[in-house]
Amino acid sequence: MTDLATSPEAATGSTPVADRATGEEHATDMPAEHVEETLDETASEAPAEAEPAAQWPAESSIENAEDGASEAAETVSENESTDADDEEAATTPEAATTSVIGSADEAEAAATAPHGVGSDAEAETDASGADDTPTAQWAPVEPERKKRHVGRWIAVGVGALVLGAAAVSTILIAPGVTIAGIPVGGMTPGAAAEAVQHRLDDFQVNLSGPDGDATITGADLGANTDAEALADKAFDAHPMWNVTTWFPGSDEGEISLDEAQAKDALRTAAPSVYLDPVDATVSFDAASSAYVATPAERGTGIDQNTLTSTIADALAEGRSTVDVTAKASPVAPSISDATAKKAMDDLNGVIATAGFYVGAERTVPIDAATLASWLTVYDEDGSIEIDADSTAIQASVDALPGLVNRAPVNATTVVDSGGNVLSTIADGINGRELGDVSGLASTFARALEKGGAESGIAALPVTEVPFAVTPLVRTIDVDLANQTVTAIENGVAIDSWLVSSGRGEFATQTGHFTVNWKLSSQNMGNRDLTQAPFYFQPDVRWVMYFNGDEALHGVYWHDNWGVPMSHGCVGMPEWRAQWLYDWSPEGVEVNVHY
Numbered sequence: 001m002t003d004l005a006t007s008p009e010a011a012t013g014s015t016p017v018a019d020r021a022t023g024e025e026h027a028t029d030m031p032a033e034h035v036e037e038t039l040d041e042t043a044s045e046a047p048a049e050a051e052p053a054a055q056w057p058a059e060s061s062i063e064n065a066e067d068g069a070s071e072a073a074e075t076v077s078e079n080e081s082t083d084a085d086d087e088e089a090a091t092t093p094e095a096a097t098t099s100v101i102g103s104a105d106e107a108e109a110a111a112t113a114p115h116g117v118g119s120d121a122e123a124e125t126d127a128s129g130a131d132d133t134p135t136a137q138w139a140p141v142e143p144e145r146k147k148r149h150v151g152r153w154i155a156v157g158v159g160a161l162v163l164g165a166a167a168v169s170t171i172l173i174a175p176g177v178t179i180a181g182i183p184v185g186g187m188t189p190g191a192a193a194e195a196v197q198h199r200l201d202d203f204q205v206n207l208s209g210p211d212g213d214a215t216i217t218g219a220d221l222g223a224n225t226d227a228e229a230l231a232d233k234a235f236d237a238h239p240m241w242n243v244t245t246w247f248p249g250s251d252e253g254e255i256s257l258d259e260a261q262a263k264d265a266l267r268t269a270a271p272s273v274y275l276d277p278v279d280a281t282v283s284f285d286a287a288s289s290a291y292v293a294t295p296a297e298r299g300t301g302i303d304q305n306t307l308t309s310t311i312a313d314a315l316a317e318g319r320s321t322v323d324v325t326a327k328a329s330p331v332a333p334s335i336s337d338a339t340a341k342k343a344m345d346d347l348n349g350v351i352a353t354a355g356f357y358v359g360a361e362r363t364v365p366i367d368a369a370t371l372a373s374w375l376t377v378y379d380e381d382g383s384i385e386i387d388a389d390s391t392a393i394q395a396s397v398d399a400l401p402g403l404v405n406r407a408p409v410n411a412t413t414v415v416d417s418g419g420n421v422l423s424t425i426a427d428g429i430n431g432r433e434l435g436d437v438s439g440l441a442s443t444f445a446r447a448l449e450k451g452g453a454e455s456g457i458a459a460l461p462v463t464e465v466p467f468a469v470t471p472l473v474r475t476i477d478v479d480l481a482n483q484t485v486t487a488i489e490n491g492v493a494i495d496s497w498l499v500s501s502g503r504g505e506f507a508t509q510t511g512h513f514t515v516n517w518k519l520s521s522q523n524m525g526n527r528d529l530t531q532a533p534f535y536f537q538p539d540v541r542w543v544m545y546f547n548g549d550e551a552l553h554g555v556y557w558h559d560n561w562g563v564p565m566s567h568g569c570v571g572m573p574e575w576r577a578q579w580l581y582d583w584s585p586e587g588v589e590v591n592v593h594y
Contacts, residue, residue, distance in 0.1 A: 173231070174238040176247030180225045180255045181316030185246075189235045193227035200224060200255060202320065203311060207269050209326025214269035221265055222258025223311065255315070257308050266302045270326035275300045277333035279379055280340035282347065284372035291347040291372075293340040300328040334382040343377070343384040346451055354456030356400060358432065363460065364403045370396070371456065375448065388445035397441050404434045404460060408467040414585050415471045416514075423585035425472070431465030476515075476552070476584060478570055478592040480508060483562045485552070485572060487583060495579075499572045500555065503564035513546040513590040518581065522553075533567060542577035546590040553577055 173192055175185035182199045184192035203218035238245040267274045277299030285292045307324060314322040354371050356364040376387040411428030413421045437460070444458045477486040477493075478501070486496040502508040522543050525536035543553040550568045554577030558565060565571065572580075 170239065170241050172240040173235050174240045174242065174246045174248075177234050177238045178316070179227065179230045179234060181312055181314075184231065184234060186240070189228075189231040192231040192234065196225060196227040196231070199315070199320070203315065204321040205307070205311065206321060206323045207266070207326050208323070209270045210272050211270045211326070216265050216269060218311070220261075221307075222261035223255055224258070225255045255308060255312050257304055259304060262304055262307075263301065266304075266307075266326070270302065273300065273302060273326050273328045275328075275331075277331050279333045279335035280337050281335070281379070282340050282343045282377050282384055284368075284375075284377075286369065286372075289368040290351065291344045291377075293337070293344045295337050296333040296335060296340070298333065299331040301331045302326055303329040335379045335384060339382075339384060346453075347375075347377070347386075349453055350448070350451075350456035353454070356396075356404070356458045356460050358404065358460050358462050364396075364400060366396070366456070374445075386449050386451060388448040390441045390445040393444050394441040397437055397444075400437060400460065401434050404462065405432065407431045408465045410468040410470055412470045412472065414474050414588070416587060416589055417473060417475070419471065420587070421471075422474075422587040428467030428469060430467055432462040433465065435461030435463060437461065474584065475589045475591060476580070478508070478552075478590065479594070480510065480592065481594040483564070485570065485576075485580070487580065497572065497576050498561035499570050500558075500561055500563055500565035501570050502550075502566045502568035506567040507564065508550060508566075508568055508570060508592060509547060510592045510594065511547070513592065515544045515546050515552075515584055515586055515588050515590060517545040518586055519543040520581070535567065541574050542581040544581060544584060547592075552580060552590075 171188050173184050173187055173189065177183070177185050179192065179196050180200070182196050184195060187195060200223040201217065201219040203223060205216045205218075205221070207214045207216055238248055240246075263274075278297035280296035281294045282291055283294070284290075306329075310322055310324060314320075351368045351371055353362075354366040354368075355362040356366070374389050374392045376389070378385055378387070406429075408431030409426075409429035412425040414423045414425060415421050440458065440460075447455045447458070473490050475488045477488055478484075478499070479486070480501050483499055483501060484496055485499050486493045488494070520542060522540050523536070523538045524540045525533055527536050529536060537557065541554040541556075543551050545551040550570075552570045552572070554574030555571035556574055559573070561572070
């Protein structure tokens with residue numbers, strides 16, 4: 001311990017003291033003998049008095065703020081209270097910085113001394129007793145306060161809330177949206193779909209009628225809507241994040257009932273209300289070889305359309321039940337008379353044109369009974385349908401080659417020496433060969449099932465074999481020297497006979513001519529025999545003019561053949577004239593010579 005009696009400070013009666021706030025030393029007027037006592041007392045008392053000031057409640061609160069925005073708010077309140085307490089403590093004499101007597105080393109030693117064990121000075125002080133001289137006390141150095149980030153943690157908490165709300169709003173449907181009258185606002189699309197279907201399944205119809213009372217659920221009726229698709233649609237159109245789509249004021253989707261399931265449930269509850277309707281039918285009448293229709297009959301039952309609307313209205317009003325009176329309403333048949341008549345007319349139209357066709361030619365007709373044997377007419381879902389038996393059709397297809405294949409028929413024409421066709425004796429007909437018909441039966445069956453005016457027309461694949469043409473060059477040879485006519489075909493004389501040509505000054509002129517005018521009968525000459533040509537011959541038959549007024553014709557007024565007798569014409573027996581008339585078209589060549 002420093003000897004206080006010989007120190008300069010003792011001589012002057014001043015002791016340097018470290019200022020707590022600035023760290024600078026300054027003198028004190030405290031007597032030197034009290035300094036050592038004060039240091040000893042401070043060594044034992046400092047820890048006890050320093051302990052409350054060392055506590056800092058805000059530190060744990062700040063750390064806890066990280067747990068959430070709600071704790072951050074609570075921390076703010078606690079910190080404000082702590083700040084107020086600290087400010088008050090800073091202004092009290094106990095909390096103020098106290099001057100400490102002695103050097104820094106002695107102060108440190110005093111601060112670390114064990115509690116309850118005093119120094120020698122302290123013992124001396126106790127022994128001699130305390131006087132009234134003021135005593136300086138040790139004040140521990142306050143720890144530096146940590147910086148507070150209360151504002152930051154408030155922002156984090158509030159931000160977390162905002163982000164969470166924003167994230168949620170991106171997956172929820174906006175408030176005020178309904179599906180089939182069922183509120184789905186604030187739900188995810190999946191939850192909305194489930195809620196809608198559960199609401200429909202649990203809906204109750206309290207049915208009363210002549211058969212008593214019964215309760216039927218929406219599940220019994222097959223009540224449904226396209227919940228998933230409607231929920232997705234509702235979310236797409238009205239997401240919660242878009243406040244402009246909130247409370248749209250319109251309903252999304254409509255409900256429907258499973259017709260068959262609802263009918264069974266309602267009929268079980270009210271059997272006396274139901275009478276099954278009778279559908280119109282179409283069948284083949286063999287006696288008339290045509291299809292005929294039988295009329296439909298109405299039935300009775302509970303109107304499902306009205307029931308569906310009633311349920312929908314109740315759901316829209318937020319109700320989960322509805323009371324319905326079971327009463328008989330007319331129930332139309334699935335197949336009406338009009339539907340049956342149209343099917344009948346279509347089928348009879350098919351009969352009228354049914355067949356296997358080559359081009360526009362109905363090469364192989366199909367009779368009504370055969371066609372009807374291929375077809376089964378039935379009703380399905382309110383329409384009349386047709387099934388065609390491709391196996392039965394195949395039997396007719398197998399017989400087609402013998403009915404379709406044919407050899408060509410050649411044409412025969414009469415031509416002049418230049419090859420110009422003067423007439424056609426026989427028209428040519430192309431031959432044909434049936435192609436691949438392996439898939440025809442099934443194709444025909446599908447067409448008949450589809451229906452339509454042309455469904456009975458089966459086009460056949462064929463290959464045509466062209467016909468040949470046989471030309472006949474025909475000429476008439478008139479031999480004035482021998483008084484004969486010869487028919488020549490392709491250079492060959494096919495017939496010849498005696499004739500009478502012109503005589504004297506009316507002799508038949510020679511040359512190469514063509515028949516340019518034909519008459520089956522004509523009066524020749526002039527009835528006034530005083531006028532040229534000074535003769536009259538009525539009803540001359542088979543006349544063919546070849547050179548002016550010279551002609552080949554029949555003669556009935558004489559039979560002096562081989563002798564010139566006429567005014568220039570070449571006459572012959574009428575039967576010969578008729579044959580030559582038929583054999584020779586206009587334009588045939590006539591060769592007159594001696």
